[in-house]
Amino acid sequence: MKKSILSIVVFALALVFSNNTFGQEFLELDKSPMDASVYPTSKRVLDKLIKVVYSRPYLKGRPLAKLVPEGKVWRTGANEAAEIIFYKDVTFGGKPVKAGTYSLFAIPGDKEWTIILNTTLNVWGSYFYKESEDVVRVKGKVSTSKKSLENFSIVFDGKGENANMHLGWGTTVVSVPIKG
Structure with a gap:
């Protein structure tokens, strides 16, 4: 009996003073947090058409042209290349x-952006981008927003199987139509 009480006390003390049990270190929040956008946007709709997972960098007073150079392949966000999931065939x-x-890449331009869907997945940035692995390249229409967005954002709007994907950062908005 004394041995079992002593064992319990030793075990309890080991738990209290053990760094292994309670020593987990959690990382700070990412500087460009990961986010997801879906269509249809209603959380009550279980039958989704599209989902995009991407990271949201901040402008932090920097000009958009410095962060997203015109004419160069961009990962469409920060960190890993953005990934877009189509749950059914689309246009x-x-x-x-x-x-x-x-993977979702973009080549920024003045009046239009080239939006690229590519088969390479799980890649950091656009460093491993290969044009030979493109599925499609389409033109995204550029417009200007009155309100400036500090964080890069992707949103959808539309009705039924007809959606528009909007990429926005600063006062630049790029739109691509999608039909299910």
């Missing part, structure tokens, strides 16, 4: 795309 910017997961 993306007027071109057919099979259901599946793709």
Whole structure:
């Protein structure tokens, strides 16, 4: 009996003073937090058409042209390349795309951006981008917003199977139509 009480006390003390049990260190929040955007946007709709997972960098007083250089392939966000999931076959910017997961890249331009769906997944930035792995390239229409967005954002709007994906940062908004 004394041995079992002593064992319990030793075990309890080991738990209290053990760094292994309570020593987890959690990382600080990411400087460009990960986010997701879906369509349809209602949380009550279980049958989604599209989902984009991406990181949201901040402008922090920097000009957009410095962060997203015109004419160069961009990962469409920060950190890992953004990934877009189509849950059924769609028409993306007027071109057919099979259901599946793709990396989402962009080439910024003045009046239009080239939006790229690529088969390479789980890559950091656009360092491993290969044009030979593109599924489609479409043109995204550029417009200007009256309100400036500090964080890069992707949102959807639309009705039924007809959606528009909007990429926004600073006062720049790039739109691509998607039909299910």
